[in-house]
Amino acid sequence: MKRQITAIVMLALMAFAGNAFAYGDVTPSEAADMVVNDGAFILDVRTPEEWNWVGHPGENKLCEGAELQGYVLNVAYNVYHKGHSKGDVLIVNTQFVKDVKILLNKDVDIITMCRSGKRSVMAAKALEAAGFTNVYNMLTGFEGGKDDAGYRTINGWKVDGLPYNYSGVGDYKD
DSSP states (O other): HHHHHHHHHHHHHHHHHHTTTOSSSEOOHHHHHHHHHHOEEEOOOSSSSHHHHEESSSOOOOOOOTTTSSEEEEEOOOEEETTTSSEEEEEETTTTTHHHHHSSOOSEEEEEOOOSSSSSHHHHHHHHHOOOOEEEEETTTTTTOOOOTOOOOSSSTTTTTTTOOOTEEEEOOO
């Protein structure tokens, strides 16, 4: 009886640890290399507003990053819910996995990315729970961590000097 309980506990622990840490972590530079060399997709899970106005991986004005074209997609993990007593609040996008399934096969390499690396972990876990097999989380995200003054200047895709652009480019003079 004691052996059976021990075996059950061990199996439960192995299952929990396997699910909790199944996705891999990559740096922004490693993510860029995976796109170029392996055909991986960067799944930007930020809101469309962040995608448009803060920017996203892609070709910049110096024509750097053209190889990212078609490999960076935006599907928000959180969306704004209007009409809440506290104003607009972010909630989990109930269509997230369904939308990703429309865009990507379950066996392609997917690198989830957000602003700083928190939402992308939740998105990676949701994709794995839905059967996606090659999921990675981009550590530090697009903008990275905050410095002592509260600005995001420590790390991340932008700070690492990787190419990015804004969807709004061309819609207005900058």
